[in-house]
Amino acid sequence: MSKLYTKDTQAIFWNNNKTAIQRMLDYDYTIGREKPSVAGIVAPTSSNKFEKFFYGADEIMIPLYKSTPEAVKEQPQADVLLNFASFRTAYDVVMEAISIKGQFKSIMVTAEGIPERLARKMNQAARDAGVTVIGPATVGAIAPGAFKIANIGGTIENIINSKLHRTGSCGLVTRSGGLFNELSNIIAINADGIAEGVAIGGDRFVGSVFIDNMLRMESNPDVKYMLLLGEVGGTEEYKVIDAIKSGKIKKPVIAWCIGTIAKHFSSGVQFGHAGASANAERETAEYKNRAMREAGIYVPNSFNDLPATIAEVYTKLKEEGVIGEIEEPQINSIPKVRRPKQFICTISDDRGEEATYAGFPISSVATPDTGKGIGDVISLLWFKKQYPKWATEFIETVIKTVADHGPAVSGAHNAKVTARAGKSVVEALVTGLLTIGPRFGGAIDGAAKYFKYADDNGLTPAEFLAYMKKQGIPIPGIGHRIKSLKNPDLRVTGLMNFAKEYFPSTPLLDYARTVEALTTSKKENLILNVDGTIGILMVDMWRALGYAESEIDEFIESGTLNAFFIVGRSIGFIGHILDEKRLAMPMYRHPMDDILYDVQKAEEI
């Protein structure tokens, strides 16, 4: 890996840190990335499915996931993990991410104060797995013009001022995050910006150290020279010196170790980061600066002289032709005022020439010559997919099958009573619809839910019956008032025959039939009824269409199956209402002799 990130790099962001993610997306928009740099967010405690962010003036939705494995399953292209977990959980997050073999090329850890032993374990595990860890205790890294982690670089204004929006020539490594920004600015003023930059982090044990990052920069053709900002404490700078001596690093290096002040104080004063404490003379800033100078590194006399050194090296490389002119790219500017949208619509759009259903102009699905039916419209508006013919025809079959079941069922009865009270079509229809639920029409949902549960868990029909008995619920979708195996419900037969002929396979129906064989052996009329058949075949349809089990469960949970019944039965209800209107039937009053009156005088308590 010669470059840490490219313009296609996408990350999983662990923790829904909205400000930091928005900064990344603002950066993406500014530099004109095609895809947002954050592919998904892991938010273990959120029940939301996405978070809205601005992308320029528009908004986009970034999916939320409960866990890292779930996120990478949906976003396998995301090979960077930005771990914004607290110091308590950051270790576990890293270890889990490493255990997903081959997924992450780099992991950034922002938490400060991870227990040292855990940090060491985590860094070692990452090294063994070939994963570059940036941090802990870091603001991150940036590949200007390609990818930026969270808050590094600060505001968009500062990013542009510091030329962090496009590739420069310097490879920058620092410990400190605050000084990283500062150095980017210094390099922008005195040279042409940076090609890649990493703040390795301030804790004593960090994953990738100066040398790891500098060796990668050595092989990155965009990097023409490097700048290392070290600190008092530790011996990491000596590895860089060794690499220069052995010729592994050939590009010019500028370096400075901060913390020369520390020599004046014997002990007790902690200057800067946890890692910044010299245990031996070799670890002092002065000693390291001298050693680096002796190794041929450009070392200024003080931090205050660093800009001049940068200018000197840059000018030299430019004169030598190593560094050329950089063409300043177009910048997309972010509008000053942005308003978040109150509503989201993902199914239809009426903004263009012609309104569309999931991207299809209405005229392209409406007339008979389009070959599309109401099943196609449902598949577009309900599922945002173009279902194949057999599926749309099945949907239509269901709607036709459930359209009406006579005036006596409670929904139709309600609608009729309301219509006779002189109410409008919509009012009467709504009273009918309001009866739809667990007892009326709800068997479709229930059958799908319980039969799927039994099938998913490999219950035998006998076990399934025992399970339902324990739940204290009669099996939804089983049983009919008069129909039996010998006297079958022809609506059921019709649905089953259709499925047999056109469905690629019907595993859940096949299972349900084995259950039916058992229930009918107990009682004749315990057959798979029309509600049960519809619910079960809907599951089979979605399975055949390639939906994941979790998605099907979600359809069931959200009441999608009921929706088919609602649409279908509305046709019947409206029929009954219009019937009442036509007949001009008077107000209905229930006969008193049909009511059992048993009223006791209320006792005083």
Add this chain to the structure above:
Amino acid sequence: MAQKAIREYDGKAIFARHWNEYFDGFHYGFKSVLVTSGDELREKAKEHGFEWLTQENLVAKPDMLFGKRGKNDLVLFKVNKPGDVKLEDAAKWIDEKQSHEVTLLSGQTGHLSHFIVEPFTPHTQEQEYYISATTVGEDDVLYMSAEGGMEVEEGWDEKVNEVHIPINMVDANIKKAIKANIPQDIPAKNRNAFASFAMQFFKFYRDMNFAYLEINPIVMLNNGEMAILDLVARLDDTAGFMMRDAWGDIEFPTPFGMEDQSPAEKAIAEADSKSGASLKLTVLNPQGRIWTMVAGGGASVVYADTIADYAGVKDLANYGEYSGGPTTGETKFYAETIFDLMTRYKDPRGKVLIIGGAIANFTDVAKTFTGIIQAFENYADKLKEHNTTIYVRRGGPNYEKGLRDIKEAGDRLGLDIHVYGPETHVTDIVRMALEK
């Protein structure tokens, strides 16, 4: 700082709490008390479980994070001959040692306040061993020697065997490595027992998140009885959140001889502990001429470096930093604390105040500067009285407003203020302020 020293007593208490879990085949009595006066010791002796204080001969020594107590003549183990110290002798000795200031051979001076008292353990030189563990570079290192006591430090290279243990080494291999490195001088009959103890010691050190753990000497008595005569320990305090139960009620005392924090430093430390932001302050020289109020851990160091380069370290009054997005109120408090400290002593050359900082990643500069401006309002007269020159340099979110506001406030209050932004090199205000 992640590594913090603990008292010998607390270290032994951790051993005692987990002894049976870790040290199979060995026994440790944990007869030890920590007291702050002779009376406290006398009272302790009346408690159930501490009868040994009156029944046995004792050893007393300060427990205040410094070593070489023997060489400093701060171990009471004899009145007339070794092992004849009684409770009353120890109590009187403690009171005497507390009555005056003590200067150690290392030059540290201070008052003794905490003492550890234990039974005198008769033993031979042969029964004394040395064992310690710490982290060196990326690895843990276990040090073992057949010689304990003061001798081990003289001739360290010849007497001590080292075992380097990488973080991912499995227990079976650690065991092998320890076994292969048991000091040759340990008598054959004790080698297995010592190897077994060393392995368990290492596991204990590792699992308890010690950063440093040294027993010198550890005494192997008969029948697996162990005496921990002297112990030095540092814990990795970042592990505190998961070690609360394992460590028990642990204290991280200020090292002996380190001047106690001033009230101002204490107040800042307290504000720091209550805030999500970081507020740090160390007064280096209360009469110093140059005071700093710098944002950011890295930037604060380069400012200190640069001031030392230009003016020498004597004039640098303080070191500290504020970062991580402190509130306006927190910044005001921090600024007022510094303004108060810097206007206590006159300097004929006048005072210099450096309000510095790099380009912030996410701290709102205008918001934090509002806190500094509020502090200016309260301290403008005092600052003028001390002829203070103020240099400001900062960048980051909302910096234009922040710089404009502070310049306006400074001018309005008649302060000698010079304000610079990210176009000026971060530490160049130090040069401007001091090069005159």
